[in-house]
Amino acid sequence: MTRPTVIGVLAMLAMAALSCSRPEAMDTASFVTLPEQGWMRGSCVSFSPEYGDSTACYDLTLTVRHTTDCPFRELFLPVDIIGENASARRQCLNLRLADDYGSWTGSGFGTLYQCSTVLARRVTPREARTIVVWQAMDSVPVLSGVTEVGLTATLIKPR
Numbered sequence: 001m002t003r004p005t006v007i008g009v010l011a012m013l014a015m016a017a018l019s020c021s022r023p024e025a026m027d028t029a030s031f032v033t034l035p036e037q038g039w040m041r042g043s044c045v046s047f048s049p050e051y052g053d054s055t056a057c058y059d060l061t062l063t064v065r066h067t068t069d070c071p072f073r074e075l076f077l078p079v080d081i082i083g084e085n086a087s088a089r090r091q092c093l094n095l096r097l098a099d100d101y102g103s104w105t106g107s108g109f110g111t112l113y114q115c116s117t118v119l120a121r122r123v124t125p126r127e128a129r130t131i132v133v134w135q136a137m138d139s140v141p142v143l144s145g146v147t148e149v150g151l152t153a154t155l156i157k158p159r
Contacts, residue, residue: 028052031065031150038142039135046132047151051125056155058123060131063116063150064095066106070145073098076137081120082130093117112147122156 032045051058064075075095082088097115098104106115120128131151135143 027152027154029063029150029152031063031148033148034146038144039146041135041137041141041143044132044134045149046130048130049125049128049151049153051153052155054125056124056158058125058128058153058155059121060119060123060128061116061152061154062093062095062119062131062133063114063148063152064097064146065112065114065148065150066097066146068104068111068113068145070097072137072140072143072145073102075143075146078134078136079119080130080132080134081123081128082132083127084129087127091119093119116152119151128153 028050030047030049032047034045049058049060060081062077062079064077074097075093077093077095078090079093080088080090095115095117096105097113104113106113108114119131133149137143
């Protein structure tokens with residue numbers, strides 16, 4: 001082989017090796033805006049996270065954004081975590097929006113606040129393909145004051 005050919009082959013091998021390396025996966029977050037008239041009991045919001053690395057583990061965090069017009073200090077939300085082959089796991093979250101004295105517990109200012117809670121730790125993309133959050137509060141046909149529901153998938157870095 002001539003010298004230019006060897007250099008060309010080495011350059012192609014180097015590019016091939018670089019293209020096979022995995023880039024660092026980023027956290028992903030998505031939010032669903034709820035209807036202005038309120039969140040109807042029995043309705044849900046659904047998330048299908050886009051994981052950066054299908055072989056890694058993630059923490060899933062649920063976030064609720066609300067206004068100071070929200071008449072509740074706690075939200076009871078059933079959440080379904082649906083994996084491959086339609087395997088489902090349900091948990092009921094008790095998300096505390098205000099303390100016993102009525103002070104908002106989340107972050108925010110003015111009339112807008114948000115509260116977050118870890119939904120699941122160290123799940124793989126196969127275990128959590130779809131996350132469904134339900135408005136199922138008893139005697140609350142329409143939940144007002146809640147503006148958005150969001151889900152964040154945070155990559156757990158190996159040690």
